Amino acid sequence: MEEIVEAQKQFFNSNTTKDIAFRIGQLQKLESILRANEELLHQAIYKDFKKSAFENYTTEISLLYHDIKEAIKRVKKWSAQKRVRTNLANLPGKSYIIPEPLGVSLIIGAWNYPYQLSLAPAIAAIAAGNTVIIKPSELPINTSKAMAKLINENFDPNFFKVIEGGVAETTDLLNQKFDKIFFTGSVPVGKIVYQAAAKKLIPVTLELGGKSPAIITANCDLKISVKRLIWAKYLNAGQTCIAPDYVVVHEKVKEEFLKLAKKEIAQSKFLIEEDNYVQIINDKNLQRLIALIDKDKIYTGGEYDLENRIMEPTILTNITFEDKVMQDEIFGPILPVLEYNDLNKIIQEIKARPKPLSCYVFTSVKKIKRKILDEISFGGGAVNDAVMHIANSNMGFGGVGESGIGSYHGEYGFRAFSHYKGILEKPTWIEPNFKYHPHTKSKLKWIKRLIG
Incomplete structure (x- = not known):
């Protein structure tokens, strides 16, 4: 070497x-x-x-x-x-x-x-x-x-x-x-x-990396939001550093969100046989992901194939920040869904944890968008989309x-x-003498005028 x-x-x-x-x-x-x-x-x-x-x-x-x-x-x-x-x-x-x-x-x-x-x-x-x-x-x-x-x-x-x-x-x-x-x-x-x-x-x-949140507000276009979110989450079987790690959904739209998400997963046909999905990288990571699934909280999915290293797209519901799946970055096809009714409280929960690599905001209200973007520190993200900000090379990509x-x-x-x-280039035909010895009150007066 x-x-x-x-x-x-x-x-x-x-x-x-x-x-x-x-x-x-x-x-x-x-x-x-x-x-x-x-x-x-x-x-x-x-x-x-x-x-x-x-x-x-x-x-x-x-x-x-x-x-x-x-x-x-x-x-x-x-x-x-x-x-x-x-x-x-x-x-x-x-x-x-x-x-x-x-x-x-x-x-x-x-x-x-x-x-x-x-x-x-x-x-x-x-x-x-x-x-x-x-x-x-x-x-x-x-x-x-x-x-x-x-x-x-x-x-x-x-x-x-x-x-x-x-x-x-x-x-x-x-x-x-x-x-x-x-x-x-x-x-x-x-x-x-x-x-x-x-x-x-x-x-x-x-x-x-980190636990990148997606916030689904009560006033977003729920259908297109779910479509974009599900694609971003299960791309590469969730093995994406900027994938939405978990979703926080307003209580008014939670049930509809879950139904649409389950439907979108079914329509997307995440199957390796159709070249539409990938394996978990190795047995160790598959076992790690299996251990994160609370069977009592599975909304859809949860099945896996040890021999072929496949885990189907999974959604967990009734999740809190204290659940095991919320302690570290998931990096796999498991989507925990948390519910909220107070945006201020959920922002504080996110801010109480390490700064995420990405954050995704789904809303049609400018005031809500501005509040989340201004108050939560994260590497980069998107409004009404997820993952796609990485495709714009005019923006720096990185964490915080x-x-x-x-x-x-x-x-x-x-x-x-x-x-x-940085280079300073000076001519030689003139040289003010303010900075040179001997120091005098007159020179200091001129220096104060020049420098402030």
């Missing part, structure tokens, strides 16, 4: 990656490789947890193509020197900011969207002029192998490399001196990464508090892997 990191450091110090044409060429090469090997990528992820080509393209590959195209189009602008105002004390002179790459970057990907969550940060890192080492999750082993094959066989390892492995390999990597670490995963592992980075003062971006540090997507990703160097 040390030799690999050192080789990338030497390559970075050659200044090759600082050339905009080089960055664009590498991004074009990556897009070409992905397009030529889409079938390989589809087959690998299907072997891991039965994710169909349709969902793999729409939720992973297409987002990567978008990121690459946007970076190629805008990297020259993002990298350009930017003039800023010069304050009175530094006149005559000019001030500007130069974006520069941080250096050798480590990207630790997550298993639930293995391509998108490993390669999207890599695209941002390349656009910013860094060298890249990706450590994919070892849980979806076939996607890990596919990425290693495509990248390691086509790119100079001193610039871009995939290192496979588990905890031991990740630990070894975290012992190295990187210039940037980007981690996507759980809060407990995020803390380990953060501690390792702190020992070497390495800047980090942490994309974590325990749900994450930093953001990426679009220019925000470029910034995550860049340092913005």
